[in-house]
Amino acid sequence: MANKKSNDKSELNKVPFATRVRPYLIVAPSLIITIGIMVPFAMAIWYSLTNYSFKLPNHKFIGLTNWVNMLGDPSFWGAVKISLLYGVISTVIEMLIGLGVAILLNNLNNGLSKVLRVLLVFPLMIAPVTATIVWQLMLNSSVGIVEKLLNIFGVYNFPWAAAPGTALLTVILIDVWINTAFIILLVLAGLQSLPKSPFESALIDGGSAWFNFTNLTLPMLKPSLYIALLFRFMAALQEYAVIFALTKGGPGDSLMSLSLTAYQKGFKFQKFGGAIPYILVLWLLINIAAKRIVNLQRSAQKQAAGLEE
């Protein structure tokens, strides 16, 4: 097998031009469709160096003023911290629960698991803003159904989104409710496509279930897990709808993430030029995280391919 692959490579160098450009031609439509997005992006970098605002008819170049203002603003580092805390905590919880539930759905081949395979995706189908409003009604600290439930256990007036200490917990709870389904669906599809033969030979060797899980399932599932992690973490760092619908960044500025700070500056205070550096910092953070996860995914994919042979 290994020999054959290296042969392929040396043959590839000899192949005619038409064959060499073929992969580029196949990928080209995807790039052409989306390349227009680089124009707004370049414009945005330019705007971050101006005093652009919807109020002003014209804007002028003001150098790095917006960037210097941002770095000098104590709330900037707070916003970075909240974006990272929200992104990391919610993604970790969703990955753990999502993997667990996907394995349960895959293991239990009964009526319950067949029905739940479809039903458990439903939370994703409600617009995040609406989902947050339903949770808001449920968590209402005087008349909410969750409050009634907590009363049974002797907990009264749990503040949820009303107190700075519990606000982050509340938005993460709602995020977990919405987005765990995303992990479940991708991991379940990954589990469904694992090859059978390694497990059949493991059955003959008589390995324990735990041994099979850590030595076969997990390494072969890793590429799918990293893809799920990649897309969830990128979205969680940018999360905006849940926080905005629940508290608009409050109480105080306890939930002012980079996205919310940028929105507030850009739309509420009408300083679009001043808002853009916040968004570009967020973009940079996501870029670094995505590169790292992609590298892990690529090496996991190569390892998994080796295992399946």
Add this chain to the structure above:
Amino acid sequence: MKTGKQRALNVLQNILLIVYAIFALFPLIWMVLISFKSDTEVFTTTFVFNPTLANYQEVLLRSDYGRYILDSVIVSGGAVLVSIIVGVPAAYALARYNFPRKEDLAFQILSYKFAPEILVVLPLFMIYQKIGLYDSYVGLIWVYQLISLPLLIWVVRGYFEDISVEIEYAAQVDGYSWYQIFFKMLVPLIKPGLVSSALLAFIFAWNSFTFPLILSSNNVYPVTVAIMKYLGTDSAHYGQLAVASTVSALPAVIFALCIQKHLVRGLSFGAVKG
């Protein structure tokens, strides 16, 4: 025969699954209940109330809600369809061929997923107005590619990479054309990844709010924007909001039910892998 230990493990797994299902489904049940409540009863927490269809009448009969749903179906469905047509071949090329800057290209496509929407949407608004794509189906389907295409390409690529090259060679030797191999052999093998990512792409396009809010107005009016009407500035009509959300989830629910049987593998993988 199952041993006692295995049976206990089985029961435990079922219980864990049910616990999670209650957490995941209760808020949805609550939302459906709210949709039958009048505005004065929204804040009651008993399950006993006077059910009313007034919210449904208000949303479904006295507004253009059906049209909004149709608009959402057209733009989200169209976006996923375009993504599949251009994305699946791209995923194949990125998985199968070795070519210079391959990983850079793949990352470029991925990066569209985290292009900040607020940054993209304002310049795009000006561009769309100039080239006549503002408030059109094509305009939204195009911009939705940022949502649907990266996810589809990256998920499907992994599934192509899992299929060994040898089976393609073997089929070529047997005299099958490239198209036959692709559609009859490869597509069934990537099916779990293709349908799950297509469903997710559809849902994310459906839930997109920023793009339709800024890039369309009267001609194309997706539900996410329409729903906001029920959170009026004077008073929030939670019952109507619940109706609107419940109804707007139906197309995605139908989509999920249709593809559910394709979520499991099409062929026995053991025979064709590695």
